[in-house]
Amino acid sequence: MTNSKEKPDLKTKVRALFDDFLLEKQYRKTPERYAVLDIVYSSGSRHFEIEWLCQEMEKQAFRVSRATVYNTMQLLVECHLAIKHQFRKKASVYERALYNDPHHHLICTQCGKIIEHKDPDLIQLIGAKSIRRFTPSYYDLNIYGICSTCTRMNRKKRK
Numbered sequence: 001m002t003n004s005k006e007k008p009d010l011k012t013k014v015r016a017l018f019d020d021f022l023l024e025k026q027y028r029k030t031p032e033r034y035a036v037l038d039i040v041y042s043s044g045s046r047h048f049e050i051e052w053l054c055q056e057m058e059k060q061a062f063r064v065s066r067a068t069v070y071n072t073m074q075l076l077v078e079c080h081l082a083i084k085h086q087f088r089k090k091a092s093v094y095e096r097a098l099y100n101d102p103h104h105h106l107i108c109t110q111c112g113k114i115i116e117h118k119d120p121d122l123i124q125l126i127g128a129k130s131i132r133r134f135t136p137s138y139y140d141l142n143i144y145g146i147c148s149t150c151t152r153m154n155r156k157k158r159k
């Protein structure tokens, strides 16, 4: 599975993967697209929405539309550099696909919140699994239920 520590050459590696993909698909190599990739693979970007990404781009003085940022994320998902989580009508949540700390997701079916969950036993179990005639590169485990905030709200409503 993916290793947990962020390596100094991480951005160079993902840039090379993105390079190959853009070349193969004959998509344009724009500085904006690489800037988005850099942000996705910088620390502090665990689970994020397009809105956050737009703000980060602005901080770096990139003048890009929301559509451009969105389209770039679609490309990153297409080349398996990012994972997209979409739940009901909530805004999509993204995260990097490679060099991510192993973790699972608790997803509230009421408010759509995605909570990062780290269960060392489960992570070890899945990490140690070998699958016949298959080489896993990453996995995504979602556990659906009701978050504590919604549970509290539901209790209040019932009173």
Ligand SMILES: [Zn+2]
Pocket (backbone or CB within 6 Å): 046, 047, 095, 103, 104, 105, 116
């Ligand atoms: Zn995640």
Ligand SMILES: [Zn+2]
Pocket (backbone or CB within 6 Å): 108, 109, 110, 111, 112, 113, 146, 147, 148, 149, 150, 151
């Ligand atoms: Zn909830």
